[in-house]
């Protein structure tokens with residue numbers, strides 16, 4: 129059997145190592161820069177006893193393999209939740225998906241949205257969309273675009289909708305059906321069932337990171353090298369250079385480090401810097417607000433909430449103590465909110481003031497009533513947060529991924545393969561598993577090459 133090297137102990141790298149062990153292949157070594165496994169799916173418990181994920185991680189899956197692994201890793205360790213997701217806009221809550229529930233908007237905005245949809249049905253724009261802005265024009269209409277889609281998506285992605293492609297949308301954005309929208313308005317009903325994650329589970333203790341800590345704990349420790357950054361990749365000679373100066377030979381490399389960094393730190397930089405320049409990303413600020421007391425009535429059952437307006441810096445806030453009461457130090461006496469703020473060269477964030485800006489945003493949007501109830505705050509910036517599905521991304525990936533494979537490098541996972549549409553934990557783990565299955569017995573890698581199939585309907589379910 130060939131020797132496998134793996135970079136990264138996030139879901140992708142751990143998935144690859146897990147699968148190799150499962151197949152009885154023990155000739156692998158995993159190198160992780162951090163001292164803790166989990167990657168972006170890690171969790172932290174701060175000095176006040178609040179547990180935080182790196183952004184609210186919702187556990188839902190497209191794969192039986194992933195579900196079975198979750199059951200195996202934490203057999204009794206889950207809370208199960210119904211999604212309760214809302215949009216805060218014009219000083220009120222509108223249920224998610226926003227598009228189906230515009231009946232809750234004030235009269236002017238409601239009419240603007242309906243007018244845009246009617247216009248869309250009367251005069252559908254010709255041709256296929258070439259970017260996300262045009263996709264919105266063709267599926268949501270001008271009213272929804274102005275009221276929600278444009279401002280909200282800029283806050284999430286940190287790039288204007290014109291910079292994003294239309295290819296990633298799939299199951300991520302609800303397409304509007306005029307009849308359904310009008311019926312909801314006339315019936316006065318909330319239409320909340322759409323989407324793949326309408327139920328989800330969450331670890332009882334230790335946040336999302338507890339899953340990946342447990343996966344790492346069960347792997348042979350002598351092959352799992354934490355606190356071991358890979359400094360340089362000699363692709364032509366199939367050799368890793370570790371920070372310590374040691375060198376490691378491999379036959380196949382499964383790498384989950386960010387693809388732009390892989391190129392930069394390899395002997396292929398001359399050849400691949402141009403295609404890598406098509407990769408864009410945004411950074412994420414995760415701001416935790418630990419609160420005294422109990423959540424106000426209107427947050428008691430909410431999971432996460434979206435914020436399209438500029439009275440707050442965050443695009444999403446999770447009531448993180450609702451996912452597990454043990455995410456707060458004294459359940460029943462404390463609770464927690466976790467806010468996410470995006471940053472990019474096109475959207476500046478002030479590191480000095482971002483926590484204070486989030487607190488002010490929480491007051492402006494009535495998430496909290498008073499600063500006096502705040503017990504503790506926590507902040508972390510993720511350099512690589514979201515792999516941007518930019519207009520020219522696929523041009524770069526179309527060169528990078530196949531070219532690296534010629535050198536025995538399978539770059540996979542959230543930032544390894546850079547495909548937002550298959551970059552959640554389940555997708556990432558499966559990219560690691562499928563890379564192994566491909567290298568060992570030639571099975572097709574469905575997730576990285578066929579996102580719309582893995583995310584699409586499963587008629588057999």
Ligand SMILES: Cc1cc2nc3c(=O)[nH]c(=O)nc-3n(C[C@H](O)[C@H](O)[C@H](O)COP(=O)(O)OP(=O)(O)OC[C@H]3O[C@@H](n4cnc5c(N)ncnc54)[C@H](O)[C@@H]3O)c2cc1C
Pocket residue numbers: 135136137138139140141159160161162165166167168169182183184185186187188356357358359384385386412468510512513514540541542543544551552553554556557
């Ligand atoms: C704000 C936010 C919200 C999210 N919400 C959800 C959600 O609700 N549901 C969900 O399923 N997923 C969610 N995700 C995605 C989830 O975190 C990822 O799917 C997952 O962590 C990706 O796994 P990965 O192994 O591909 O990459 P990563 O988790 O990024 O792991 C890569 C690892 O490689 C290591 N590394 C990098 N460079 C080197 C080097 N040179 N040498 C050695 N090691 C190196 C890193 O330290 C890291 O541990 C969210 C992510 C973010 C940022």
